Structure formats: C-alpha cells, structure tokens
Amino acid sequence: MCEANAYLRTEEGEELVLEAVDRVLPHExxxxxxxxxxxxxxxxxxxxxxxxxxxKIILERD
Amino acid sequence: MCEANAYLRTEEGEELVLEAVDRVLPHExxxxxxxxxxxxxxxxxxxxxxxxxxxKIILERD
Numbered sequence: 001m002c003e004a005n006a007y008l009r010t011e012e013g014e015e016l017v018l019e020a021v022d023r024v025l026p027h028e029x030x031x032x033x034x035x036x037x038x039x040x041x042x043x044x045x046x047x048x049x050x051x052x053x054x055x056k057i058i059l060e061r062d
Numbered sequence: 063m064c065e066a067n068a069y070l071r072t073e074e075g076e077e078l079v080l081e082a083v084d085r086v087l088p089h090e091x092x093x094x095x096x097x098x099x100x101x102x103x104x105x106x107x108x109x110x111x112x113x114x115x116x117x118k119i120i121l122e123r124d
Contacts, residue, residue, distance in 0.1 A: 024112040047109040050086040
C-alpha cells in the first residue's frame with residue numbers, strides 16, 4: 001500500500017495526526033484526511049510538504 | 063516504492079506534470095517537485111488533494 005503518515009509541524013516539532021492516510025481533500029474547516037480504513041479526521045491546516053518515499057505528509061496551521 | 067504522479071487540475075481536466083514524485087516542497091515560485099530519480103520541476107501551484115492509494119497528487123493554480 002502507498003499510504004503515508006500525516007504530521008502537523010509545530011514549533012515543538014512534528015506531531016502525528018493520522019497514520020496510513022490515503023486521501024486528503026479540501027474541507028471548509030481545513031483538510032479532511034481519510035486513512036486506508038476509511039477513518040476520517042478534519043484538521044485546520046494546509047499541506048506544506050510531502051516526502052512519499054518516507055511516507056510523510058507534513059501539515060502546517062493556516 | 064511509494065511515489066505518486068502529480069497532475070495539475072485545469073478547467074479542461076487533469077494534466078500530468080511529473081511522474082514518480084517523491085518530494086514536494088514549498089518554493090518561492092510555488093512548489094518544487096522532485097521525483098524518485100532526483101529530477102526536479104518547479105510549478106506555480108499549490109497542493110489541492112492527495113489520493114495516495116491511486117498514486118495521485120492533484121495540484122491547482124494559486
């Protein structure tokens with residue numbers, strides 16, 4: 001599978017938000033993350049960086 | 063490998079920008095895309111959506 005883990009970058013470092021993320025979609029409150037099992041999480045953030053071979057999605061607060 | 067293909071969403075549909083993308087980084091002119099071979103492309107766009115199981119990164123013009 002080609003999922004990635006989503007991290008929120010903060011001043012303290014990177015905080016894991018959701019593992020095994022498949023989809024990231026725009027949402028009125030920020031982003032909708034959906035993992036490979038269909039579990040969803042909404043977060044007020046934007047996608048900052050991707051490092052897919054490392055399975056990382058880096059999010060930042062708007 | 064867990065790379066994805068980057069597409070630019072336009073009014074006409076989705077246009078392939080770069081295959082086998084590993085990294086996407088912020089750049090002063092938009093985004094810097096780097097594929098798994100280290101080839102780079104800069105595009106004035108932002109990340110709109112991800113569908114990683116489908117190996118898709120969807121970009122949109124700012």
